[in-house]
Amino acid sequence: MAASTAPLAPKVGAEPTADRIREDIVSGEFAPGQRLVEADLSESYQASRGAVRNALQQLEHEGLVERIANRGARVRVVSVEEAVAITEVRMVVEGLVGAKAAQNATPEDVAELREIGAAMQAAVAGGEIMVYSGLNVRLHDKIRVMGRQDVAEEVLGRLLARNVRHQFRLALRPGRPQVSLPEHLAIIEAVCAGDPAAAEAAVREHVASVIRALQQTD
Amino acid sequence: MAASTAPLAPKVGAEPTADRIREDIVSGEFAPGQRLVEADLSESYQASRGAVRNALQQLEHEGLVERIANRGARVRVVSVEEAVAITEVRMVVEGLVGAKAAQNATPEDVAELREIGAAMQAAVAGGEIMVYSGLNVRLHDKIRVMGRQDVAEEVLGRLLARNVRHQFRLALRPGRPQVSLPEHLAIIEAVCAGDPAAAEAAVREHVASVIRALQQTD
DNA sequence: GCAGACAATTTTGTTCACAATCCACGGAGG
């Protein structure tokens, strides 16, 4: 479903060309390491070379592409070590957001969180991995919005875009949902209880578990 | 091909124009809210308008300038609330870096940290505020380097550039060194002891103190 | 057959001129 694609793009009036290229990078349209020639992109996206140029510069700054002087750009490959480092930062920032979310939780928020939790349990019980994966991003997004911390949200969005690939492979690993489900439920409980410290701890424990799983990969 | 040998320094040949403009922004050369007209900057910095354009785009992405379509750019004013939000993120990320630093501490590192601590005590005792301020950034830098967490370092650098102004005003406040000195010493002790959890707690306590001070400002 | 240098091609980087856009100012009408 083309569900709310809003949370990932905090930049409102940003370059549309950059957004499209980014989309195609994170969706795997471009293979990692693939060369990105300005003229070709200009043709593919029906945009001027200048626009493509600006877009590439922005994406380089986001860490998605790598540019060498007079050599062109290629989509950046993120090693497992780098993915771990990124996720470590994500762990602490998302912990902060979780604590904030616990502080700000309204009854409506609590209801929605509990609903997500119930749906998650059902999805895991039924073995519907893709549904569970969708609920996963919905949960994280919901907590991010509840946190009302624009700066953290921006940082997280940028970090997340970098290692979607690793993140995705991880979600499909057999047995992974059984591990992450109780962690997710713990997060929901702590946030609903309005306990910032517990929420931060639960979020960090969950992301730490993601890190451990990442390191076992490959 | 050994193409994967570009690990540590993605910021090599970055735009020199952007660096100069950023320098002048954080050094207060441009007043907050001041308009930045491309043609004028092009003249002042002896650079082409295209270069200035790229630089402004990059600085916008860093959160230092604000651009409105067809209206031009101005240096962004960061409210106290935003400065607090930025520092909250900084708190958790710097906590992570502190923990990593404690893990990686070598005897040489410990010696240098202790030296910085001693110099700090002397500076505060002697009332030399500017010296203390310099030691302050030196300490934070040292810990950042020790953390060996490139991603966190990059995030921190970007966050810090945003509210240099607030940070600077804070350092000059009378009585502030007396508050922050013991916090700094606690950080040094925890890192030197190689205790990640204590280091993270000490760093977070220190930055939390900065936040409290920020909120009393205005 | 190999090493080195030279030329050709490809790709990026820069500059220029033009088009599109937006705000401010001023005049006409109510």
Added chain:
DNA sequence: CCTCCGTGGATTGTGAACAAAATTGTCTGC
């Protein structure tokens, strides 16, 4: 006197042409 609407000036955004740089392919000399 106030409001609404056009016009003008300034500023940004875009596209095309030009210049610079680096890689690749080729050719000659040993």
